[in-house]
Amino acid sequence: MADSVGIAVMGASGRMGRMLIDTVTASHKAHLVGVTERPGHDWIGRDLGEALGGAKTGVMVHSDPLDVIVKAQAVIDFTTPEATLAHAALTAQARCVHVIGTTGLTDADIAALDASARHAVIVRAGNMSLGVNLLTRLAQEVAHALDADFDVEIVESHHRHKVDAPSGTALMLGEAVARGRGVSLSEVSDRGRDGMTGARKRGDIGFAAIRGGDIVGEHDVIFAGMGERIVLSHVATDRGIFARGALKAALWGQGQAPGHYSMMSVLGLA
Numbered sequence: 001m002a003d004s005v006g007i008a009v010m011g012a013s014g015r016m017g018r019m020l021i022d023t024v025t026a027s028h029k030a031h032l033v034g035v036t037e038r039p040g041h042d043w044i045g046r047d048l049g050e051a052l053g054g055a056k057t058g059v060m061v062h063s064d065p066l067d068v069i070v071k072a073q074a075v076i077d078f079t080t081p082e083a084t085l086a087h088a089a090l091t092a093q094a095r096c097v098h099v100i101g102t103t104g105l106t107d108a109d110i111a112a113l114d115a116s117a118r119h120a121v122i123v124r125a126g127n128m129s130l131g132v133n134l135l136t137r138l139a140q141e142v143a144h145a146l147d148a149d150f151d152v153e154i155v156e157s158h159h160r161h162k163v164d165a166p167s168g169t170a171l172m173l174g175e176a177v178a179r180g181r182g183v184s185l186s187e188v189s190d191r192g193r194d195g196m197t198g199a200r201k202r203g204d205i206g207f208a209a210i211r212g213g214d215i216v217g218e219h220d221v222i223f224a225g226m227g228e229r230i231v232l233s234h235v236a237t238d239r240g241i242f243a244r245g246a247l248k249a250a251l252w253g254q255g256q257a258p259g260h261y262s263m264m265s266v267l268g269l270a
């Protein structure tokens, strides 16, 4: 265990929480030191293995995040914006690496994370997969090469339980296109068209969201010109890609200077 990194997983019973527990447990480079769930959840106070329907693991499910943060070298957090902000105040005090996959954060939330990142290493991305992070680089390059004669539309599809839109990934892709064009996304973003919207505005970056069934996560960046169209796509079929990225970030963060990093740094794409 000497070189193995102690990891706490927040939101243990969630879709990503379960995947993260499997990924950390299977790793030779990390081990699980604790997990949390929201106060009132029926897993609180139980052994994690038993809560998952298997044998005892000796890892208990806590509701107080401090109980696990004090034991961890890295916290992996795919929960809710409210929970993630509360965790960030504690990881900053504990000086432990905070890997944040939670999406739906507001600009004010991100500013609060910037403040925590003065003391702790935060790695945050709306998508922790290698494929999507590479796609953001490609989208930026294509946007740079083309002018606004090509209309950009970002279409994302997710499972019926997803609560935020556009997805964190769609926003990452939108930011990449805006960077490639040298504009600010907030000034050109077109979200939630409905009714008599008027014709499309030149230079806008449009977003559309589909929700249904068990779709893990699909993203298209469409560059639609006159007589031709380029479509950059990513299809996730297994949440393991996000969990593996998050674990990689937790390991990479050890020994880094405090700061608010993205997966591009972790993957050597920055």
Ligand SMILES: NC(=O)C1=CN([C@@H]2O[C@H](COP(=O)(O)OP(=O)(O)OC[C@H]3O[C@@H](n4cnc5c(N)ncnc54)[C@H](O)[C@@H]3O)[C@@H](O)[C@H]2O)C=CC1
Pocket (backbone or CB within 6 Å): 010, 011, 012, 013, 014, 015, 016, 017, 036, 037, 038, 039, 041, 078, 079, 080, 083, 100, 101, 102, 103, 104, 125, 126, 127, 128, 129, 168, 242
């Ligand atoms: N960045 C990435 O690569 C990815 C990000 N996500 C994001 O991760 C987040 C979670 O996604 P899912 O696992 O699908 O959602 P989920 O709803 O299945 O899981 C969230 C879990 O967090 C728990 N939780 C809520 N408040 C808590 C608190 N105060 N303390 C501890 N646990 C708490 C919930 O009870 C739940 O079990 C979403 O924001 C989603 O968009 C999801 C997949 C990949």
Ligand SMILES: O=C(O)C1=N[C@H](C(=O)O)C[C@H](O)C1
Pocket (backbone or CB within 6 Å): 103, 126, 127, 158, 162, 166, 167, 168, 169, 170, 216, 217, 218
């Ligand atoms: O909620 C999800 O499931 C996902 N959320 C992330 C997002 O908002 O982009 C990443 C992935 O697409 C799955």
